[in-house]
Amino acid sequence: MTYSYLKVDHVAKSFSRSGSTTEVLTDVDLAIEKGQFVSIIGHSGCGKSTLLNLIAGLTPVTFGAILLEDREVNSPGPDRAIVFQNHSLLPWLTVYGNVRLAVDKVFGGTKSRAERHRWCMHNLDLVQMSHAKDKRPSEISGGMKQRVGLARALAMEPKVLLLDEPFGALDALTRAHLQDSVMRIHATLGNTVIMITHDVDEAVLLSDRIVMMTNGPAARIGEVLEVPLARPRQRLELAADPAYIHSREMVLKFLYERHRFVEAA
Numbered sequence: 001m002t003y004s005y006l007k008v009d010h011v012a013k014s015f016s017r018s019g020s021t022t023e024v025l026t027d028v029d030l031a032i033e034k035g036q037f038v039s040i041i042g043h044s045g046c047g048k049s050t051l052l053n054l055i056a057g058l059t060p061v062t063f064g065a066i067l068l069e070d071r072e073v074n075s076p077g078p079d080r081a082i083v084f085q086n087h088s089l090l091p092w093l094t095v096y097g098n099v100r101l102a103v104d105k106v107f108g109g110t111k112s113r114a115e116r117h118r119w120c121m122h123n124l125d126l127v128q129m130s131h132a133k134d135k136r137p138s139e140i141s142g143g144m145k146q147r148v149g150l151a152r153a154l155a156m157e158p159k160v161l162l163l164d165e166p167f168g169a170l171d172a173l174t175r176a177h178l179q180d181s182v183m184r185i186h187a188t189l190g191n192t193v194i195m196i197t198h199d200v201d202e203a204v205l206l207s208d209r210i211v212m213m214t215n216g217p218a219a220r221i222g223e224v225l226e227v228p229l230a231r232p233r234q235r236l237e238l239a240a241d242p243a244y245i246h247s248r249e250m251v252l253k254f255l256y257e258r259h260r261f262v263e264a265a
């Protein structure tokens with residue numbers, strides 16, 4: 001087997017409940033190289049979050065294996081930080097406190113207090129949130145909460161950053177600002193990122209590769225599209241770029257022609 005930074009190796013996942021078993025994912029095979037930005041797109045309920053949860057180690061695979069740097073993933077760990085659609089900040093802690101909690105957990109034994117403080121501030125700076133460090137989650141906007149969630153994830157220095165529709169609950173303008181931030185951070189840090197999205201433009205704008213899932217049950221990877229756009233990418237310039245338009249069309253055709261979603265009766 002050839003080496004890949006992250007390997008989803010012929011993975012299947014079934015859930016059993018009250019005597020019946022549903023196969024959600026079947027034979028999902030994917031290799032991701034270090035520093036790649038990969039989006040997963042597919043219709044509602046096809047198993048995107050399930051796949052991300054398997055990579056996060058939040059749920060076990062039924063068949064196959066997930067390997068990060070050749071080591072099998074079978075439990076959660078700070079090397080795979082996850083940001084969800086709805087922020088999961090602790091309401092009683094400040095913005096700083098939320099990031100600090102994660103930093104203390106991961107680096108409590110290796111960084112001094114002063115280093116941990118500087119590291120928290122550095123990560124809040126990265127997402128342009130240091131000005132709000134003393135605010136509580138209830139005092140900041142949805143977009144700001146997602147920025148803090150991102151800072152907290154980045155502060156763990158994960159090998160792989162997992163984003164489960166991180167901008168899904170945001171208005172279009174806030175979403176665009178956050179997409180730009182994520183592109184800037186990816187350019188600066190070179191993180192390996194796997195992002196679930198329903199948004200075709202977002203997938204094309206941000207990704208090196210777009211993994212398109214077939215409909216469930218027993219969903220699999222239908223196609224993988226390489227996005228041939230140089231970085232840095234500017235959304236306004238891309239709108240008229242033939243390669244951008246072509247990539248967008250390929251994803252749309254996959255979703256709305258070849259794998260049209262049929263609502264269950």
Ligand SMILES: Nc1ncnc2c1ncn2[C@@H]1O[C@H](COP(=O)(O)OP(=O)(O)OP(=O)(O)O)[C@@H](O)[C@H]1O
Pocket residue numbers: 015016017024042043044045046047048049050051216
């Ligand atoms: N813990 C679980 N137990 C039983 N079934 C589950 C469990 N988690 C997910 N499923 C089922 O797996 C299928 C895929 O769900 P999943 O949330 O992964 O899809 P998704 O593509 O992320 O959907 P969406 O785009 O709507 O968020 C669904 O039918 C769901 O009901």
